[in-house]
Amino acid sequence: MEKSFVMVKPDGVQRELVGEIIGRFEKKGVKVIGLKLMVISEELARKHYAVHEGKSFFEELIKFITSGPVVAMVMEGEGVIGVIRKMVGATKPGDADPGTIRGDFVLDAGQNIIHASDSKENAEREIDLFFAKEEIIEYSLAVRPWIYSLPKID
């Protein structure tokens, strides 16, 4: 089944929003299959955000994302990459709809409490960057038949 890389950024941890954020995904039916509290090294930060290298905010972004602990997660579910991006909300504070995580908790373009993969390719790349194979736990949730009417395929 589809997997996404999700991270509560240092501001989300400092603002004690980890439980709130994970709770939203749990309630949606998204399954957490990898989770760790960690401080990102500068090297990892530069790899993770390589696509933004050279942009005006890049150095500020690297400083911010390495400034304190983050909660790195792998989440699984049907169409979970798109679903999570919708639940996260737009990058520009004025564009993030109420009801989304950024719409409800963020006023800043940089400090926006959460990252989520934006494509299958990036999800695979980011999961590989942050997690060793053995840190991802495949297991069944007892509520599964109440979340999916689909036959079990994973």
Ligand code: GTP
């Ligand atoms: P991520 O999930 O973190 O990748 O956010 P995103 O996909 O919604 O946005 P994008 O990939 O375009 O930018 C990556 C991150 O860079 C954003 O989440 C912000 O933290 C930061 N960022 C983007 N634009 C700006 C900006 O104009 N100013 C500052 N300071 N930071 C920015």
Ligand code: MG
């Ligand atoms: Mg992005």
